[in-house]
Amino acid sequence: MRWYIPYGNPTYFIWLTLAIIPLMIGLLYGRRFRGYQTVISLFFLILTFGGPNWKTGISLIGYLVYQMILVGLYSHYRQPKGSPNKGWIFITAVVLAIIPLVIVKLTPLFTPGRQSIIGFMGISYITFKVVQTIMETRDGMIKEFHPVLFGQFLLFFPTISSGPIDRYRRFEADYAKVPVRDDYLNMIQTGVRYVFQGFLYKFILAYYFGTVLMPQIQMRALMAHGFSWNIVAYMYAYSMDLFFDFAGYSLFAVGISYLMGIKTPMNFNQPFKSKNIKDFWNRWHMTLSFWFRDYIFMRLVFFCMKHHIFKSRTTTANVCYVINMLIMGFWHGETWFYITYGLYHGFAMVINDTWLRFKKKHQKYIPHNKFTELFSIFLTFNVVCFSFLIFSGFLNTLFFAPNPY
């Protein structure tokens, strides 16, 4: 028996292909073999969380039981007609839902180099799904709690380790029905294309940038002691590696979902073509940024408006942008570079909004043409790459860590 990181090597794909062929035949003939799907899901979860990783498997089971009870209790409280719908109960439920994630994120801060024993691969992504379910239950959008369906949603194996973050209502609708044959054939076509595009991204391009190019640049940058152009080269190589690695992984997850007849949402949409930073966040790690937009940013904005915290709407939006991105920074990890990365993007959003307002007011004087569009793409690309340089932690290695050379 061997153990695999999802989509990590060719053998994993061979197992995957063999496992989903019966499922696909079923779907082509109008049947969804839900029992079979559960069995292969378990098989792939064991491949990832079994063997030498069995401790994380136990954590996953414990975590799952905890969240099921939590969401079950909250649904039980909220769903009857005339439920009091108290704010503090809702807040308590959300806090309880994110506490395990907070513990996992804070553990390395207090015991350096150690990971929390309650952690497992993909805990963030499951937490996002849980919090979103609680929030929509409060809003009355989710009217029923099905423990089995909810479990299927949380543990959907193609997306378990790193997303994309699906929404419960969307997933449930797909899972309940069988697509019409022609639609399903289209999904197969798209799914296969995504998986192969993923091969190109992850095993060729990310390999080139991350495994071939980056170590050489890194070494040269470290040998140069202090600032050198190698840092700039590192910035671009790292950015490309980050994109192709994560986008490749996401393509696998979405592609495999499609083959299973589930339209998991896309995670990337040509982010380096963005014309401004807002556009970028609509194209980069989309399911995460939309999650933050819907469940943090929007709710903060409503809260501030309802309680008249700031006079102007602009100030409200600006403050919420910074808080939103700062929380994203904290989510990435408790280091100065992740937090700086969050703040950087928060302020970039503020500057971007300010500029767009200014531009709108002075439309007559500010040109808008192909050239300015190209320039804005170029500028956005570099602003983003610089943020990734911060994010990479390489500046930390370069300036604050003991130099091995």
Place this chain on the structure above:
Amino acid sequence: MSMKKRLFMIFGPIFAAALLMLAVFLSPLWSGFDYVKPKVEENAAASLSPQVLKGQLIKRNALENGYVPFFGSSEWSRFDPFHPAVLAAKYHRDYRPFLLGARGSQSLTHFFVMQSINPQLKNKKAVFFISPQWFTPAGEDPNAFSYYYSTLQTTSWIEHESGSKMDRYAAYRLLEMPSGSSDKVIAGALARIAAGLKPTSSQMFYVDVRNRILLNEDQIFSRYRIPFNNEETIAKNGRLLPAQYNFAKLDRLAGQIGAKKTSSNQFGISNVFWKHRLKPHFKQLKGFQTKMSFLKSPEYSDFELVLNQFADDHTKVLFIIPPINAKWQKYTGLSAKMLNQFDQKITEQLKSQGFNHIDDLSHDGNQPYFMNDTIHPGWRGWLKMDQAIRPFLTKSVPAPHYRIDDYYYSKEWQNENGSESNLDY
């Protein structure tokens, strides 16, 4: 469009691609595509890169074109003006060293490296640098072995193995390493070879296919993975040498450079090495090697694999036994008696089997500027070695008569500590 047609349109290209890939990687035609640019050979010869060690095409081409294999380990990375690669380039010798090995590459690794160049070793010459530090009670470190492990070399060897004592012992040793069991089918074949059986025909079929694919990969890609380049280091060091080769002059120069480069400490260790590796904690290192012994080690039998392969290939080999920095040896308490016994033991293993070209420098550890650091030769050490290497590689050497003795594969020999009567000194 019917469902079948649509499915065919979707999956057809995948099957076509898979077939095309199989055809490309199984095709025997690539063997004709074997030209390697001299520049690439030059880079590879001094690269010390594991890629080069694990591959085949570049080494084979280089050894056909005037390069001589220099087997060894970390010493090759100590480039200075008297390094064998620098001297050969500067004085336009009609040989060029092809440096094989880096930190952690020991006899077992070299035995498998030899499997990729057996035709180029037949009746040719080679230099082999023996490090006493290899001969520890644990022998080859499995992690270091994995780092240099090449499945291609293993499959090539299985293709040619004949069930001799050497082959059986190599299979047994390989199975003791994690690399040997990383592929289940190959591990099965190894277990049969170790037991004195031929691999089954299905195992052989698998090995053939694997070998063909890996060979083609090497044939197609290796020449484009140009490894890290030490050429500039060689050229720069060469510029410090006088135009004419004159031993007395060079020896003086080696002393002068060595004096300058070891000015920071009383051990004659190069300043860079001293500053980064020893100075911070050299106080704790006093006496730390008192119990160290190089006398009992599985490495002796791994080394026998190398000797056996040289004998099968009728390769003429010059063995170099280096000294240890004498001041450092005394400071750390490494036993001089034990080192002397090591020298006796390894010399006996060589001479009794007909390997008579030995450049034994083991008593030169107290010569000034002979060592670059604690165990690696430097300036005057390299130059002294050149006094043996140059004549060996430029003059004609009579055909060797090797007599391989299977006793050297035994636990008895591995654990022979030199105190018994058969080692008299």
